[in-house]
Amino acid sequence: MFGQTTTGTPPATERGLEDLDAAAVAYAARIAGLPPDRRQEARDDLVRFALPFAGRLARRYRGRGEPLEDLEQVARLGLVNAVDRYDPERGSFTAYAAITIVGEIKRHFRDRTWGVHVPxxxxxxxxxxxxxxxxxxxxxxxxxxxxxxxxxxxxxxxxxxxxxxxxxxYSPASLNAPVGGESSAEFGDLVGASDNDLESVDDRVTVSGLLGRLPWRERRILAMRFYGNQTQAEIAARFGISQMHVSRLLSRALTWLRQAMLADAPAPWQTGAADGDPQRGPLAVRQAGDRLVVELAGEIDRDTAEQLRRTVVEAASAGTAAAVEVDLDGVDSVDMGGVAALLAAREAGRRTGIELVIAGAGPQVRQSLARAGLAVAVPD
The missing domain is CATH 1.10.10.10 (Winged helix-like DNA-binding domain superfamily/Winged helix DNA-binding domain)
Structure with missing residues (x-):
């Protein structure tokens, strides 16, 4: 054993680097030729001899937030690893042991002492x-x-x-740390607050799904009004329609969303349906003697203008009726698309010799048509 005169090694006290290297060489010579089960005693002697060296390395890292006793244990673990892996042909045991021990201490600081995981x-x-x-x-x-x-x-x-x-x-503050003073409150009591918006999460998710079922125009108007904070007049100018028309479109879209949120299976959106009556269609055609009557309801806009133009032009071109009457009694407003559809229908009637009669228009609609040169028949 180290410390006995038979090995020629000085007693196990704190010595210079040369003594530690000499002890390692003596250890390598001692275990040469011995079976693995008989090397344990020599290994333990070298570890005990080098413990002061491991302690000196551990003390270099004291004052960094870790108890010295823990650092010494980590250093001893590194020493044992150095002894087990030591090969005298590769150089100084002291240098190898120092690198192994310091590496183990740094690994301990890196992996075990951080309060929060950091890459x-x-x-x-x-x-x-x-x-x-x-x-x-x-x-x-x-x-x-x-x-x-x-x-x-x-x-x-x-x-x-x-x-x-x-x-x-590395050392985050504890949420259970007392705030101080006579209060019994903890630091965690001052962090965060009740999130009242959590109760509306289900409604937000439901509305986001229902918005996808609305036509593009209605979705755009809702976004401009409630996310862009634009006025109805600004939206009307953007779409080329009246402010009253925008108000009706908003009311109709919001009514449908409210009904859809309360229903198990939302009713499909009725394109061009009149306000307050989602099942009523915007355009109906009937025969009245030798006259074809096209009845309209709601608004004549880009959604219904093309259908109106196609219906009237086909009727005028077919020549199956002496006249085509467009009944605007249920129409609240006509935008530029509706006016263009009526002008196209009148031109088609002129080419085929079929009269186009516009009837039943209210004052606002009549005024819009008059500016475009479309006369409205006055009832007898």
Whole structure:
């Protein structure tokens, strides 16, 4: 054993580096030729002999937030690993043991002492930032800026900021720490607040799905009104329709959304349906003697203008009726698309010799048509 005169090794006390290397060489010679089960005693002797050396390395890292006893245990574990892996042909045992022990201590700090998980690359950068901060503080006689740290470490400022913020993850404050004073409150009581919007999550998810069932125009108008904070007049100018028409479209879309949210199976959106009556169609055709009557309801806009134009033009071109009457009694407004459809229908009637009669229009609709040169028949 180490400490006996038969080995020629000095007693197991704190000695210089040469003594530790000599003890390792003696250990290698002692176990040469011995079976594995008889090497344990020599291994234990070398470990006990090198314990003071491991203790000195552990004490270099005291004062960094870890108990010295824990660091010594980690250093001893590194020493055991160094003894088990030692090969005298590869050089000094002292150098190899120092690298192994210090590596084990650093691994302990890296993996076991952080209160919050931080990527290894960022942990290494935190150490570099700390060393650079100390050096620059001494050189500049003040705390360095982020730009100066980035220049010293040749690292982008974004990464320097991330390292400075992540450094707090090494020893985060406990949520159970008392606030102080006579109050019994804890730090966690001051963090966060009740989220009242959680109760509306289901409604938000439901509405987002229903919005996808609305036509593009209605979705766009809702977005402009409630997300873009635009007035109805601004929306009307954007779409080329009246402000009253925008109001009706908004009311109709919101009514459908409310009904759909309360229903197990939402009713399909009725394109061009009149307000308050989602089952009523915007256009109906009937024969009245030798006259074809086209009845309209709601608004004549881009959604219904093409259907109106096609119906009237086909009737005028077919020549199956002496006249085509467009009944606007149920129409509230006519936009430019509706006016264009009526003008196209009148032109088709002129080519085929069939009269186009517009009847039943209210004052506002009559005024819009008059500006376009469309006369409205006055009832007898």
């Amino acid at each position: 290894r690359r960022l942990r290494d950068l935190i150490l570099e930032v700390g060393q650079a901060t100390a050096a620059l503080t001494s050189e500049l006689s003040r705390s360095p800026t982020v730009a100066e740290l980035a220049e010293r470490l040749e690292t982008p400022e974004e990464e320097i900021l991330a390292a400075l913020e992540s450094a707090a993850g």
